Amino acid sequence: MKLLIVNPNISRSVTDLIEAEARRVAAPDTAITMATAAAGVAYIETRFEALLGAHAVATIAGERLGEYDALLVAAFGDPGLQALKEALDVPVVGMTEAALMTAAQLGQRIGIIAISHRITAWYRECVDQYGLLSRLACIRHLNDPLRDPGTVQVDHAARLLELSQKAVSEDGADVLILAGAPLAGLARSLAGQLPVPVVDGVSSGVCQAELLTRLKPGSARQGSFAHPPIKDHAGLQPAIAALLGHKEV
Amino acid sequence: MKLLIVNPNISRSVTDLIEAEARRVAAPDTAITMATAAAGVAYIETRFEALLGAHAVATIAGERLGEYDALLVAAFGDPGLQALKEALDVPVVGMTEAALMTAAQLGQRIGIIAISHRITAWYRECVDQYGLLSRLACIRHLNDPLRDPGTVQVDHAARLLELSQKAVSEDGADVLILAGAPLAGLARSLAGQLPVPVVDGVSSGVCQAELLTRLKPGSARQGSFAHPPIKDHAGLQPAIAALLGHKEV
Amino acid sequence: MKLLIVNPNISRSVTDLIEAEARRVAAPDTAITMATAAAGVAYIETRFEALLGAHAVATIAGERLGEYDALLVAAFGDPGLQALKEALDVPVVGMTEAALMTAAQLGQRIGIIAISHRITAWYRECVDQYGLLSRLACIRHLNDPLRDPGTVQVDHAARLLELSQKAVSEDGADVLILAGAPLAGLARSLAGQLPVPVVDGVSSGVCQAELLTRLKPGSARQGSFAHPPIKDHAGLQPAIAALLGHKEV
Amino acid sequence: MKLLIVNPNISRSVTDLIEAEARRVAAPDTAITMATAAAGVAYIETRFEALLGAHAVATIAGERLGEYDALLVAAFGDPGLQALKEALDVPVVGMTEAALMTAAQLGQRIGIIAISHRITAWYRECVDQYGLLSRLACIRHLNDPLRDPGTVQVDHAARLLELSQKAVSEDGADVLILAGAPLAGLARSLAGQLPVPVVDGVSSGVCQAELLTRLKPGSARQGSFAHPPIKDHAGLQPAIAALLGHKEV
């Protein structure tokens, strides 16, 4: 299968982290293509930045329409995910959604470790949108400004480990998610150092995308994820217009 | 006060409906400016269309930055509303949010009357995002394809009245919202024909925007609605970049 | 419009605070009349005290029936509010409900600052009754006994500011409500000193009452806020009986 | 033990129904005293009528202070119940609360059969206030105006049976509550005719009051059900003032 992984941020160093972890976990017959947002911010922490990220992902999804069997939105918070599920006939997977649904099978209450204070409100709303707020034990977070999103997991390794341990002992987390593309691969390197199972969004996302492709569940022709109704539009970039028009109804 | 009302759809006939109702209800010292999305679809019914609408509203908000004391997002579902609250120092009001908060003071359980079946899933998610799902009595909707969003309230008057009456008698609604910009002004013309109080999004939105401006509650310098942190960005239109950069931190 | 503002407590010093803030914010054509409970306690903190306050408000509402276009219940916790909405044809607004619906448009998670520990359980139940518990970030409160409800905001200014700041930084509040009639006007005097938008119940209540009057949404002839069915009654004060009987059905 | 049962309505025929059922179920050493509201309506269906009922119950509770070991509020909807729990040192039990907590031990999802359409919104809010909305299967109700609340169970026997059966087969109720004092005793006479366990408020209330008295759990000296703080009051009837002042703190 051909998997398109889109980094909704403009940070190529983070794209590299995502790609490295994706290639470590992908099945042999999964062909990975990476894409980085052409327009946006260094890393998304807020609702407004997510609005920009959503548009950037949609643009890439439209530009490469027909070139992928599944798409992975590779920023925690899943900008544009639900919207793209309507527009595309192939599985569209988000790092947060995939990590949550994976973690939910490993424990009852889920702890999330995040890279900044500001990002936590947006993450919480994202968990709530997926209906899983009752399973959220906590969102713990780094406090210091990030020097570089591409090196955060190295710069703050000890603090990330400490936050993880407190999420278990103080907040009752049964399972942890190391959240955010800048932490891609950290779960793997912390293996054995944490007291509960731990997942990250990139490897969960790649594997869930492969799983959904393999199950061939079919696509939506009715319901709220069917393709948007054909109607007049104007002023849209060709890539976006392609998403509106590519599907026969 | 200067109120900018943005129609996130490209339909100028709907912009005209919105403007007519807005001018009927606005206070004498409210100066209304209308804007219509330059890019988008005829009327928003889905998450993907809302993603496009959100970007269109943000673009207009950035283009006219400094020219308004409050902004009203004039499509039910409030595309981009929460994101723009982060980016702007002035009150940002949404038709859905304003209608819900107004209706919530007139009755305990709220019925929504909508213009299409497809639109109801998105509306429901929107009500849920505002935490008011427990107060939603129903979303009833027209079933026929719309000839023209600018004439839907005339074309389907009898059916809209019937849906409203059923929302009260069968679903237990204490108060009704006639939802969607294409129904702007209908609450006014149905006055006296419905068994419960009824509000619409445009008049609620204009009045709540005036109210928030009058109360001078201050803007967010901390918390999740503070301006997004200053960080690297690239590839953004000038109007969007203006929203990211205009506020000293 | 003629707005009747009823203080459900017997404290005239609090009535004066309410009136001062109400007059500062009211529109030029709003004629305010104040009333203070003839029977009740100095300030309501508990469910039992609220029962007394509810009866006192109803009595005043009945005594002055026909003399007002809207009624504002001016104690946080809104004693008798939902009951009076059934009995009256005009808008009935509560300080809590108005403040919550206003605050909900300014931020996602709401922090409430209260004047005593005892009062917090009743406030929490009130927020829950309005369906907004999921949006409550915290209720923080003064701990010391109040010397005089009429001077609490002066006596405890520094502590109230500190509680507000902690609600934002520790509890994640995006917006604050300074709760309780004894704090009427404090939001105005703290303007600029708090890191997030802040509203109070009196100014929110006056403005929402004006808004509801202006929108003319109609009154309930069906549903659970229609006038109570005509039936036998006995032993009621004339003012209360007037509320039961004044509306043709 | 001395059990005071207060009918918050003025209908003596309903008081008689309540008394008959209470005496059938009470333990031999329970001495029952009945009281009927001196002021109020024929039967409570709405929030405003409940406000009146709450005041009437409080008045009786104060008039007879010291003469009872437990008090049963004998109208479904439990007017004044939570308020009186603060004011009294003895167990205060409500028909709805007792019936719900009894039914909850007999099945997972509870169906309520009510005497009028209008009453259902108030009942639903009452169930919600007790935190049990997730266990409510349905509230089904009679539709016809009641000739006499004292004869409703005779006048509408077949319809009440039909509603009960539909609550099980169509709404998934595991257990039923025949709600409202006018239905007192009906559960007993329908024994064996219903497909699931059935309880009523009067017998549940009497037995739960006896149970709480027997367990001697102690009364609240802290928390939100401690006696209201001593403070200035004015204008109150002596019975009400007695409730405010009777408890040393």
Next chain:
Amino acid sequence: MKLLIVNPNISRSVTDLIEAEARRVAAPDTAITMATAAAGVAYIETRFEALLGAHAVATIAGERLGEYDALLVAAFGDPGLQALKEALDVPVVGMTEAALMTAAQLGQRIGIIAISHRITAWYRECVDQYGLLSRLACIRHLNDPLRDPGTVQVDHAARLLELSQKAVSEDGADVLILAGAPLAGLARSLAGQLPVPVVDGVSSGVCQAELLTRLKPGSARQGSFAHPPIKDHAGLQPAIAALLGHKEV
């Protein structure tokens, strides 16, 4: 009435504690029979241990079928309770369910005091299953390993009192449950030392079992608590098979 009380743990010392408290509270005409699990663990703290306890209770229930008028599952967490309600025609009561429904009539928010950290996750899920999570103020717990479940209330008396007081003052509990069979009778001996009402599972369970027996609500012939449909089975112990087959349909 004949009440069978089953300790799902193998600890006879705990059975003795349960029996002592049960006999103190039971009505004169209640004949109590005790049973202790033949297979299981010393005390149940986890979901897996509860699975074993559930099977042990079912085995005893089947072995003694016909010998009791009501059954009390005497371990907090109620292993097997809902399952046995399907299989038996007589009331089946659980310590947790009975304590929660009793406590819910004594205060709005309930605090639970537990004997170990590990047990709290299971308790929380149990409260959630009963739909009462919104009424849970806290679960506070001992931290030290238990020397002997039969002496825990003596060994840790001061700590249990301190936890109870914090549940009230810091977590807002209005009423307390001293949870777990090893704490049977402690509520009685702490009478007067706690600031809010307190109940335990054994006395609540015995009294609620008596109450349900006295009310004669009838048993389920339809709905989800009717007897499991008759169908092929194999390999079951005779006691379990008896539960499947004893009821005519």
Next chain:
Amino acid sequence: MKLLIVNPNISRSVTDLIEAEARRVAAPDTAITMATAAAGVAYIETRFEALLGAHAVATIAGERLGEYDALLVAAFGDPGLQALKEALDVPVVGMTEAALMTAAQLGQRIGIIAISHRITAWYRECVDQYGLLSRLACIRHLNDPLRDPGTVQVDHAARLLELSQKAVSEDGADVLILAGAPLAGLARSLAGQLPVPVVDGVSSGVCQAELLTRLKPGSARQGSFAHPPIKDHAGLQPAIAALLGHKEV
């Protein structure tokens, strides 16, 4: 990887259905071993039957301890799943949990199609336990008694298709789960005939088990899914005792 699939029912015809679907979907390097409950009923529809199924699964899990890398509980409702997660160091997957977490990535609201009316209450509680009740659109079900659980999908093909279509058009389901081992493989044969994506529990379960094995998230040494504390036990079958004792702490 070695995957042990346990049918908690005694029906070998259903085991065959499960095995056929599992082999169709499993990866080439997955070695599947099937097991059928030695003790239990023909198919589980109720809480009591699930108690028996849970014990049967635990027995098999203990008997074959060390022989598998992951275990799939192959009855909808997941009897014993959460308990076994505590006892085992390898991933334990349930048909319901796996199907829900898969479906949740394909649509917002999930419809479940079930094989009997009786089974629906248990399924609903299962969905609730996973925190996903807000995402459940409906549980629709066959009404006729099943001739043979091994042929239900053939016997009722047209009705199952009709139920699926109504779940979409009337209940708003975006994605469907064909629930219950007797429907294993039906999703595959209905491919293309349903208007929304569809998953079943067996293929979801096999693939999620493979995914969790591949991700190597680690096992729980703390939190509520750590191995039950070592303590006295008695009377247990060797297979069960093995589960209690096999893990060093």
